[in-house]
Structure formats: C-alpha cells, structure tokens
Amino acid sequence: MDNELFGHVSTQDFIDFGFEAEFIGRLPIRVVCEHLEAKDLLEIMKSSEGSLLRQYEQEFAAYGIQAKFEEGAMKIIAERAAQEKTGARGLLTVCERILRDFKFELPGTSVSELKINADLVKNNSKVLEKYKKKGQKVSVGRVSQELELFSSEFLKNHGVRIEFSEDAVEAIGERAVKEGTRPLQLCEFLFKDYQFGLKLIQKNTGKAEFTVNSEAVTDPDSYLSSIVVSSYRDAEKNE
Incomplete structure (x- = not known):
C-alpha cells in the first residue's frame, strides 16, 4: 500500500513534508522500489549478469573444485535472502554464511566436486565434515x-x-x-x-x-x- 502511495507523491508533497525546495529540485528523478520476494531473488541468481552463483563456482574452480548449485539449494537461499530484507544483497549474506567455511577448508584437499544441494544448505557444518573426511583420501x-x-x-x-x-x-x-x-x-x-x-x-x-x-x-x-x-x-x- 505504501508503495502505491509513494508512486503518486509530487514535488510539492516533499516540500510540504519539510524538505527545502532547493534540495528537492536537485532530485528531478524519483523512483519507488518494490520489495524483492523469494521468487525474484531466485530469478536474479539464475539469470542476472555477473550471477553470484557463477562467482562462487569460479572461486572454487580456481582450486580445482567443481561446484554445482542444485535447484533445491537455490530456492532455500532465495527464501533466506528475502528474510534479510536487504534486496539482492541478501543473497551474498546468505551464501557467504553457508559456504564461507567450505572455501577455507576444501582447497588443498583431494575434493574435486562440491554439490551444493538442500542438505548442504540446511546442515552445512555436518556436510562440511563429510567433505573434509573425503578430502583426506589421497587421489x-x-x-x-x-x-x-x-x-x-x-x-x-x-x-x-x-x-x-x-x-x-x-x-x-x-x-x-x-x-x-x-x-x-x-x-x-x-x-x-x-x-x-x-x-x-x-x-x-x-x-x-x-x-x-x-x-x-x-x-x-x-x-x-x-x-x-x-x-x-x-x-x-x-x-
């Protein structure tokens, strides 16, 4: 409802609210932003230029690890990011919270493939321990x-x-x-x-x-x- 009202706000409304006319005059273009829902964030992950998922895949690939995000994991990440209420930036917050320890622990081990699925997202500490044990085996x-x-x-x-x-x-x-x-x-x-x-x-x-x-x-x-x-x-x- 607030966004609908903001879409009809005029320059005079800002002045009446207390802004100086000279200040408002320096903001000739005003845009009302909509809240991003989980489905929007999911689409951003999949389709945006410079996708965050591709960035993580490239980071792991630099250490010889092929990382792959599965659909179930992406949906949970999008839902958690929506709860952050910080727009698309919430995706980085959630992904880093989930994958930070994987980025530090797995490089240098024999792990060559990382499946980022729903189980990993929900139980990242437990899954990390499994990968660490697997990584101790010399290939x-x-x-x-x-x-x-x-x-x-x-x-x-x-x-x-x-x-x-x-x-x-x-x-x-x-x-x-x-x-x-x-x-x-x-x-x-x-x-x-x-x-x-x-x-x-x-x-x-x-x-x-x-x-x-x-x-x-x-x-x-x-x-x-x-x-x-x-x-x-x-x-x-x-x-």
Missing part, C-alpha cells in the same frame, strides 16, 4: 596429473626432466593434504632450486632425466646433495 590420479604438469614445466624452463617414483607420488599426496596445499604448489616449493644441482649432475653424467623418491619429499636438500656427490664420484671413476 593418486589427481596427484599424478599435477606432478606431470610440474615435470613438463620444469623441463621447459630448465632442460632437465624430473620423474617421480610411486612412493614419491604417495608421499607428495599425503604431505599436500596435511599442509593444505596442492601437489603442484608443494613441488614448486620443495624443488624450487633443484635445477642447479641437476644441471651439475647432467654435466657430470650426461643424464637429462631424473627420478626422485620419497626421500626427496621428506628432505629435498639432503637428497639433492647426495645425488650430486654421487655424480662426481661416478665421473671420477669414468676418467
């Missing part, structure tokens, strides 16, 4: 993919290739989960200076491919030192 396939990417980049940048034994793959996967990082990022940290030592070995032996084991994951510096020393000994024997 050998995913670890191997990231290690292959690291090996390719290392070869491209330094002219030598690093391969990983089975126990190294397992050790990297377990350590990545424990430290809350991705296998690729862990390798970039562990082997950031390996090109110098491997280049020396290449000079001594002519080798351009090197297979590292779990010892390199546990103590990369000691492992590299030991194989560099061995390469010098081998070179002396061959002289």
Whole structure:
C-alpha cells in the first residue's frame, strides 16, 4: 500500500513534508522500489549478469573444485535472502554464511566436486565434515596429473626432466593434504632450486632425466646433495 502511495507523491508533497525546495529540485528523478520476494531473488541468481552463483563456482574452480548449485539449494537461499530484507544483497549474506567455511577448508584437499544441494544448505557444518573426511583420501590420479604438469614445466624452463617414483607420488599426496596445499604448489616449493644441482649432475653424467623418491619429499636438500656427490664420484671413476 505504501508503495502505491509513494508512486503518486509530487514535488510539492516533499516540500510540504519539510524538505527545502532547493534540495528537492536537485532530485528531478524519483523512483519507488518494490520489495524483492523469494521468487525474484531466485530469478536474479539464475539469470542476472555477473550471477553470484557463477562467482562462487569460479572461486572454487580456481582450486580445482567443481561446484554445482542444485535447484533445491537455490530456492532455500532465495527464501533466506528475502528474510534479510536487504534486496539482492541478501543473497551474498546468505551464501557467504553457508559456504564461507567450505572455501577455507576444501582447497588443498583431494575434493574435486562440491554439490551444493538442500542438505548442504540446511546442515552445512555436518556436510562440511563429510567433505573434509573425503578430502583426506589421497587421489593418486589427481596427484599424478599435477606432478606431470610440474615435470613438463620444469623441463621447459630448465632442460632437465624430473620423474617421480610411486612412493614419491604417495608421499607428495599425503604431505599436500596435511599442509593444505596442492601437489603442484608443494613441488614448486620443495624443488624450487633443484635445477642447479641437476644441471651439475647432467654435466657430470650426461643424464637429462631424473627420478626422485620419497626421500626427496621428506628432505629435498639432503637428497639433492647426495645425488650430486654421487655424480662426481661416478665421473671420477669414468676418467
């Protein structure tokens, strides 16, 4: 009812209410806003440019997690956002309340898919614990993919290739989960200076491919030192 009345308010009404004529004159266009209902907010989530749902999907995708919003979850989010009575901004309030901990806890785990359904929205803490337990399981396939990417980049940048034994793959996967990082990022940290030592070995032996084991994951510096020393000994024997 109020909105219907506001639609008929004139400039003189504002002046009679107490606003200065000079002030009202600076507001030549006046618009009456309607309250957004749950169905309106649902449509905004689905169809608006720069959809909030797409933003969350992109955030999770940056960590290798495919997030998918189901219809039931979107309806509940829209209903809760309508209760906030802050318009479309309520969608962000509700989504952040539901998904904030997922954004912090899941990156770096082996979780690669997140189904945002009605159960997750209603019981987000309980569902998060399930995903965290699932994330503790090392996905050998995913670890191997990231290690292959690291090996390719290392070869491209330094002219030598690093391969990983089975126990190294397992050790990297377990350590990545424990430290809350991705296998690729862990390798970039562990082997950031390996090109110098491997280049020396290449000079001594002519080798351009090197297979590292779990010892390199546990103590990369000691492992590299030991194989560099061995390469010098081998070179002396061959002289």
